[in-house]
Amino acid sequence: MGKLDGRVVLITGAARGQGEQEARLFAAEGARVVVADVLDDQGEELAKEIGAAYVHLDVSREEDWAAAVASAKAAYGRIDGLVNNAGILRFNALVDTPLAEFLQIVQVNQVGVFLGIKTLAPEIAEAGGGTIVNTASFTGLTGMAYVGAYAATKHAIVGLTRVAALELAEKGIRVNAVCPGAVDTAMSNPAQLSPGQDAEEASRALDAFYAKLVPLGRIGRPEDVARLALFLTGEDSSYITGQPFVIDGGWLAGVSVL
Structure with missing residues (x-):
């Protein structure tokens, strides 16, 4: 018996990296997974391998979210879980960051999470409740030089997570955030x-x-983050909502003198 037997979970940015490992783990734990990404070839290949559905989804586009929901419901009848994983990272000093670059990061990281919550929460409520896991970052709880735009969006995601948890609790929806440190993915x-x-x-x-x-x-490894996302999606975390969970190997704990 899997930890997610019977659940239908849509995972964004699932073609590679953390999203791929989340899709693999969730499917292994019995979930019916919807692999969502803009990398169609990789996403379709993964979906075929793990027995999942694939949908093309640019998380910054509201119409793509609507189409993804329609496709997912056509495949599985409902959606009761969401992992807002998609994101991008750019390195630049704040004063050297072009406005277009800043806005691109906001559109994918911050607007993408907002649209995911806005679009999926009514579907999850209609299914009887469920979970939303947002991918923030440990930079959403502290600062880091040369990733100002990225850190700003991740701080915003922590705030959105807390507000969504408060607003959606009465609908049976728990909302939490994973806050990874450095993880060995194609992004980093x-x-x-x-x-x-x-x-x-x-x-x-x-x-x-x-x-x-x-x-x-x-x-960190993508598998490390996937296991945390699984915990926050399953019943083991049934009394947890509105929380950011740091997973960074202790990096944020402080400075070692050794």
Whole structure:
């Protein structure tokens, strides 16, 4: 018996990285998964592999959300879970960040989560209640130089999570946020986009770098975040809502003198 038997969960940005691992884990735990992404070839391949449905979804477009809901309900009849995972990251000093870049990050990261909640909450309520898990970041709880636009959107997601939890509790919907630190995905490690020796070397270099910063001595893995998203989607977290959960190997805990 799986932890998500009978659940129907839509996961955005699910073609690769954290979203892919969430889709794989949720399907293994009995969920009927809707893989949603703009990377159609990768998304369709993953959906076929794990026995899921695939929908094209640009999270910044309200009409795409409406179409995704229609497709998901045609496949499974309802939706009772959402993981707002899709996001983008750009590195730039605040004073050097073009307005277009800032707005692009806001549209995907912040507006995408807003539209996910706005569109899916009525569907989840109609299904009898369920869960929404938003992907924020540990930079949504602190600051980090050269990711100002990204950090701003992640702070906003933490706020949206708390407000949504308050407003949706009476409808039987729990809303929480995962706040990862550094995670070895294509977003933080672009070498993954060209698999092979370069990607392996880049991952080893990232591990060596974060071993100096993170108490647990390594960069995070997408599987780590997927397991937290599973916990927040399943019954093990039935009395938890409105909370940001940091998963960063202890990075945010403080500065080590060793």
